[in-house]
Amino acid sequence: MIQASQKGRAMSIRVRFAPSPTGYPHIGNIRTVVFNWLFARQQNGGFVLRIEDTDRERYVSDALRVIEDSLEWLGIDWDEGPGIGGDYGPYVQSQRLAIYKQKAEELIDTGKAYRCNCPTERLEQVREALRAKGKTPMYDGRCREKPMGAVSPDEPHVIRLKVPPEGTTTFHDMLRGEITFENRLIDDQILLKSDGFPTYHLAVVVDDHMMEITHVMRGDDWIPSTPKRILLYRAFGWELPIFVHVPLVLGPDGKKLGKRHGATSVDEFRRQGYLPDALFNFLALLGWAPGEGEEQEVFSREELIERFDIRRINLSSAIFSYDKLDWMNGYYIRQMSEQKLLQHLIPFWADAGLISTPVPTEMLPTLRLLVPLVQERIKTLRDAVKLTDFVFVDIETPPVEELIGKKMTAKESLTAIREVQHLMGTLVQFTAEAMEQPMRDLAETLGLKAGQLFGIVRNAVTGKRVSPPLFGTIQALGREQTLKRLENAEKALVAHIEAQQKA
RNA sequence: GCCCCCAUCGUCUAGUCUGGUCUAGGACACAGGCCUUUCAAGCCUGGUACAUGGGUUCAAAUCCCGUUGGGGGCACCA
Numbered sequence: 180m181i182q183a184s185q186k187g188r189a190m191s192i193r194v195r196f197a198p199s200p201t202g203y204p205h206i207g208n209i210r211t212v213v214f215n216w217l218f219a220r221q222q223n224g225g226f227v228l229r230i231e232d233t234d235r236e237r238y239v240s241d242a243l244r245v246i247e248d249s250l251e252w253l254g255i256d257w258d259e260g261p262g263i264g265g266d267y268g269p270y271v272q273s274q275r276l277a278i279y280k281q282k283a284e285e286l287i288d289t290g291k292a293y294r295c296n297c298p299t300e301r302l303e304q305v306r307e308a309l310r311a312k313g314k315t316p317m318y319d320g321r322c323r324e325k326p327m328g329a330v331s332p333d334e335p336h337v338i339r340l341k342v343p344p345e346g347t348t349t350f351h352d353m354l355r356g357e358i359t360f361e362n363r364l365i366d367d368q369i370l371l372k373s374d375g376f377p378t379y380h381l382a383v384v385v386d387d388h389m390m391e392i393t394h395v396m397r398g399d400d401w402i403p404s405t406p407k408r409i410l411l412y413r414a415f416g417w418e419l420p421i422f423v424h425v426p427l428v429l430g431p432d433g434k435k436l437g438k439r440h441g442a443t444s445v446d447e448f449r450r451q452g453y454l455p456d457a458l459f460n461f462l463a464l465l466g467w468a469p470g471e472g473e474e475q476e477v478f479s480r481e482e483l484i485e486r487f488d489i490r491r492i493n494l495s496s497a498i499f500s501y502d503k504l505d506w507m508n509g510y511y512i513r514q515m516s517e518q519k520l521l522q523h524l525i526p527f528w529a530d531a532g533l534i535s536t537p538v539p540t541e542m543l544p545t546l547r548l549l550v551p552l553v554q555e556r557i558k559t560l561r562d563a564v565k566l567t568d569f570v571f572v573d574i575e576t577p578p579v580e581e582l583i584g585k586k587m588t589a590k591e592s593l594t595a596i597r598e599v600q601h602l603m604g605t606l607v608q609f610t611a612e613a614m615e616q617p618m619r620d621l622a623e624t625l626g627l628k629a630g631q632l633f634g635i636v637r638n639a640v641t642g643k644r645v646s647p648p649l650f651g652t653i654q655a656l657g658r659e660q661t662l663k664r665l666e667n668a669e670k671a672l673v674a675h676i677e678a679q680q681k682a
Numbered sequence: 683g684c685c686c687c688c689a690u691c692g693u694c695u696a697g698u699c700u701g702g703u704c705u706a707g708g709a710c711a712c713a714g715g716c717c718u719u720u721c722a723a724g725c726c727u728g729g730u731a732c733a734u735g736g737g738u739u740c741a742a743a744u745c746c747c748g749u750u751g752g753g754g755g756c757a758c759c760a
Contacts, residue, residue, distance in 0.1 A: 313683045372758040403755040503710040555723040633719035645721045
């Protein structure tokens with residue numbers, strides 16, 4: 180953690196991630212967080228985590244914990260925030276209510292805001308009427324016209340911003356330039372709700388100002404409501420931060436990524452067996468590219484920090500490609516040391532109920548044998564489970580058709596199985612290296628292609644047509660299990676041949 | 683409905699700001715091939731894109747305008 184910035188460090192940039200604990204952080208928001216974090220780390224600036232828990236109705240109790248866990252898992256650290264504090268705290272908005280209230284009252288005193296006690300039903304009616312006329316639904320300003328004091332501070336009410344009825348409001352976006360809105364289409368935004376909590380607009384402006392945030396980088400779904408906040412900054416007489424609206428991340432259907440798109444929360448990606456470094460790399464490249472003819476796709480965190488450039492963020496939204504993420508994750512897996520991969524794999528085997536944790540010492544050699552076998556075959560860590568489950572649990576003897584080799588009879592297959600049984604039973608060293616050549620020799624002796632023989636054995640021993648390399652698999656399985664499964668296969672073939680003869 | 687943003691292969695993108703070097707490059711995915719005990723991995727090859735109409739210019743993917751398309755927003759939600 181770097182020391183929280185002092186006011187004197189005017190040169191230092193400060194950005195923030197300000198999630199609302201109404202759900203788990205999803206991958207689209209996190210992509211924007213990645214941009215913020217990369218920028219902060221590159222500029223040696225501050226990265227602030229602030230919790231915007233001003234919606235009491237949608238509050239999810241464990242969301243804060245999951246948000247923190249997700250960030251930590253992805254290797255995104257923050258310099259100030261809940262738990263660790265900082266010079267600008269508290270960093271949880273529900274602990275700052277007095278500030279927002281005071282700021283809202285200030286605006287009433289200066290004539291920039293007013294109290295409104297219109298009931299919800301009336302507001303809905305007003306909006307509906309405007310909608311029916313094809314106009315933008317918004318508040319009609321009834322309470323705005325009332326004399327000061329008409330709505331008592333003691334009765335239930337909200338505080339609204341007085342938006343100029345005419346003219347335009349323009350702000351500068353670092354990526355898009357000037358964006359202009361007509362004031363007559365901007366609603367008299369509620370700043371303070373009747374429950375005493377601020378709305379997003381008030382809280383974010385007050386906090387970004389007080390916390391000296393220099394760059395407000397967020398999704399471009401916030402563009403249409405930005406003028407409301409620009410007006411707020413002006414009402415307070417505060418300097419504007421630099422606005423950077425980054426494009427949204429879309430689901431495969433082209434719509435804003437959300438709960439309906441299946442696995443979207445960071446937590447789900449973790450559970451599915453994605454590596455944090457791979458996900459981070461992928462996310463950094465979603466809507467941003469180093470350019471300059473660069474064709475590299477895999478970047479270390481350090482490289483990304485070094486090369487990230489806000490100005491190179493794309494303007495159009497990007498569809499989240501699970502295919503490319505899978506490829507990248509597989510790539511990272513292949514780059515990993517076997518020892519490291521083993522450590523990553525253990526929790527997944529354990530979750531599947533295939534092994535217990537802590538891993539029993541006698542189980543470790545088996546796992547170590549399995550790692551190189553699966554390493555280049557899996558795209559996610561969880562893929563290893565299906566690829567190796569037969570090593571840990573008993574298999575069903577496969578249907579007899581699977582035990583008969585290509586272009587072979589049942590009898591020939593039976594002979595082959597018996598020869599393999601003999602071979603496996605008499606091997607001095609039960610290792611992949613020791614069995615490969617004898618097995619190849621055996622195939623030749625039997626007049627079979629290696630593939631024919633190995634196919635039969637693969638089915639007999641793994642119960643599958645597709646498996647990791649056969650000899651490594653057999654070694655991992657061990658002599659006892661191998662012989663047992665070969666015996667079962669032999670019995671199945673014998674039964675099949677007898678049945679054929681009777682018919 | 684109104685407002686705002688955006689527009690290069692199916693997808694992520696390079697190239698657009700500083701027009702010519704772009705018969706548009708890379709990656710993922712897909713197809714074929716090689717390798718091979720299956721599946722992968724790896725290597726090789728292939729197809730697919732400047733939304734559209736008008737300008738400006740000797741020259742436009744690149745600049746301007748319209749159209750179309752896509753997305754987002756219009757709450758006492760963030």
